[in-house]
Amino acid sequence: MHDPRPDLAPDAGLSREEMEALQREIATAAVFEDDFSFDPDVLSSPLATTASGGDPPTVVGIDQSFLTNDDGDQDRALSAVVATRGGEVIERVHAVTPLEIPYIPGLLSFREGAPILAALETLSVDPDLCLFDGSGRIHFRQAGIATHMGVVRDVPSIGVAKSLLCGTPRADTDDRSTGTTVGIEANSRVDAPDGTLLGYAVQTRQYDSPNRHINPLYVSPGHRVGPETAADIALALSSSYKLPEPVRLADKYADEAKQNLGE
DNA sequence: GCGACAG
DNA sequence: ATCTTGTCGC
Numbered sequence: 001m002h003d004p005r006p007d008l009a010p011d012a013g014l015s016r017e018e019m020e021a022l023q024r025e026i027a028t029a030a031v032f033e034d035d036f037s038f039d040p041d042v043l044s045s046p047l048a049t050t051a052s053g054g055d056p057p058t059v060v061g062i063d064q065s066f067l068t069n070d071d072g073d074q075d076r077a078l079s080a081v082v083a084t085r086g087g088e089v090i091e092r093v094h095a096v097t098p099l100e101i102p103y104i105p106g107l108l109s110f111r112e113g114a115p116i117l118a119a120l121e122t123l124s125v126d127p128d129l130c131l132f133d134g135s136g137r138i139h140f141r142q143a144g145i146a147t148h149m150g151v152v153r154d155v156p157s158i159g160v161a162k163s164l165l166c167g168t169p170r171a172d173t174d175d176r177s178t179g180t181t182v183g184i185e186a187n188s189r190v191d192a193p194d195g196t197l198l199g200y201a202v203q204t205r206q207y208d209s210p211n212r213h214i215n216p217l218y219v220s221p222g223h224r225v226g227p228e229t230a231a232d233i234a235l236a237l238s239s240s241y242k243l244p245e246p247v248r249l250a251d252k253y254a255d256e257a258k259q260n261l262g263e
Numbered sequence: 264g265c266g267a268c269a270g
Numbered sequence: 271a272t273c274t275t276g277t278c279g280c
Contacts, residue, residue, distance in 0.1 A: 066271060105268035134269045144269070165269045212279060
């Protein structure tokens, strides 16, 4: 096991080229295979928890919302962090930092990373796993926001995106049934050999009848988690909703916290 | 030049 | 991400 890499933290003041160079460095430092302490089975079966003895792992969900100034411009980002253990919320924290740069596909962590790291600093519990809203390895330089944050903190992390940034599904992802997955592999737009498995389209939920459909989630390793385990965990943590519970709760908390600050 | 593009 | 009511379907 290695160490946190605060030296690789996102800096919104870097040039685009420098940001991309930093991402290549992050991808090199990232571990795209299972390397965490808990048994992932305990996330889906409470019985496995009892059998293994100790506390269930602390799983954290993280999502952002944005605040507008008097002129109506987005000027601050709010990161909401919800820590859960055994399905229960054990802590919630949030942080607000000024927004430095616009949204640029591929550079999301440089826009939203600061509030995330600030919020995680104030969290008293130690996360065993962090789930982010956005991509991990499914990224042009294999360094999406989940990978970037995971490497900086050296915490196991997973990226959960609602749409596909890049890469190619290995099969049609339309109208699949609950629990199914389709591999997402590298294509020419990705800085990896063509065909490299980057993650999975995961159908965490689907309607019964054929008229209305739910799109899959695009799950990829952030850091210290392999693609299969990432998909398994996303499924295990999703029950009544499309999003894994920790992320859904963070999404909701990000909105609530925003209201409590005006707007 | 054209198309693609997490949140 | 965000602006927002009604509305389609089970």
